[in-house]
Amino acid sequence: MSVLPIVEIPDPRLRLVCAPVETIDAQVRQLVTDMTDTMYAAHGIGLAAIQVGVAQRVVVIDLQERADEGEEADEKAEPVRNPRAFINPEILSVSEETSRYSEGCLSIPEQYADVERPMRCRVTWLDVDGARHEEDMDGLLSTCMQHEIDHLNGVLFIDHITRLKRDMLLKKLAKARKSAA
Template sequence: MKLPIVAYGDPVLRQRTEEIDEDYPELKQLIDNMFETMYAANGVGLAAPQIGLPIRLFVIDASPFGEDDEDGPGDPTAKDFKRVFINPILVEENGEKWAFSEGCLSIPHINEEVSRKKDVVINYLDENFEEQEESLTGLAARVVQHEYDHIEGKLFIDKLGPLKKAMLKSKLDNISKGLVRVSYKMSFPQQKKKR
């Protein structure tokens, strides 16, 4: 089932999230719904706060970044990178910072260069609640960092300078008011207040 994606301005996107356990209600269905929602919106990652749930869960399928396109070869680290991250802990962020244009399903039509470290080590539980620890690099590491920020109540626009943020203010205000066209279902915070 495709779920509405929460738009910028909703307080849930600024919450630090809670850990879950194996008894979380209908977790398998939730994970399936998150993947379906992400694919329908042409995303490569989706965190639980983006569907209104303040829990430490996100899903990623970075394989589109692994495919060659007209800009050149894809990133092989992303090619088969499909994962479920439950209660993740970002253990390390290492390497040179590098800039890449990021966007977010909760902040449609805004893409900006964001600098992040090239390598990460992340510890997490998979969908079977088995503990995993992975060292990631390149785009796989970047997508993990972006989604991890979501469960910490942070957004990629927080990494922009004050001038850039000021330039985006009216666009961001319009998103929170629902004055944006998207091809997927969204939930807009200022429309909720009117009800």
Template sequence: MIFPIVAYGDPVLRKVARPIEKDEFNLPELVENMYQTMYDSSGIGLAAPQIGQSIRLFVVDGTPLNEDEEEEDKDPSLEGFKKVFINPQVLEETGDEWAFEEGCLSIPGIRADVYRPEFIKIKYRDIDWNEHVDTFEGMAARIIQHEYDHLEGKLFTDYLPMLKRQMLKKRLTDITKGNVKVDYKMRFPK
């Protein structure tokens, strides 16, 4: 099942998501639906708030970023980088901050440079409810940081300088009103 992506302006995107209990959801089905939704939207990550669920869950698949790259240009952090993060908790963010132009399925048509630390250490559960503590770097770390922000009620636009946010205000308002062209299903605030 493909869910509509919740658009900028919906209050669910600004809530701190709550933890999931082990048997609260049919997790395999929910996760599969989230992956289908993400792929249908040409995304590389999707957090539960983006489908209207204020719960601590996100899925990622960074492997498409390497598909069109020459062998020497492939990002090693993205090799086999398809994961489910349940009840994640960031333990540490370290390393130099580096800029990369980010976008978001909930904020279509807007991209901007965001600075994030190079490494992230995170504790989370997988689909089988096994607990992991892993450190990720580079683009994999960035994807996790972006999706984790959704669970904290943050959006990539929050990291932009005030002037840049002011310049984007009309475009963001248009997204909230549904005045945006996308090739995937979206749900706009009422």
């Protein structure tokens, strides 16, 4: 298990547009493994390679849903892990219908804001074996995928909220960092 340091705002690397992966080799597969370990260690549900300082178009996602999501689901039950790797992911289309979700980001610790995004998206990507996939995504998976692909393009979730809300969130983060120091 190799947990990598997470790049945090205001690091300028978070604004880079990541390069496509040219060859899926052992190094890329190790990056996926390390990113997955890092995501779990940080209690996240998604991570883009740039968030660990690698400017390549690689994303890992695991919504870590509980085995029983019903009303009587045991809150202490371990989440079912189902990590997925997306190499060179690309959004092919999005729905006109939108949804709002309170988003957070491992690169902007402990800060959340409601972000409006398309409710559904169609995505294509390569897996770690180089096989091409295409899938219609909705709900939290759609939101998470759009959030992570934004990272690959140098966009953060705070870029989707008003300037006033963004300024308030960044001041709150600065205050939290100052308190922790």
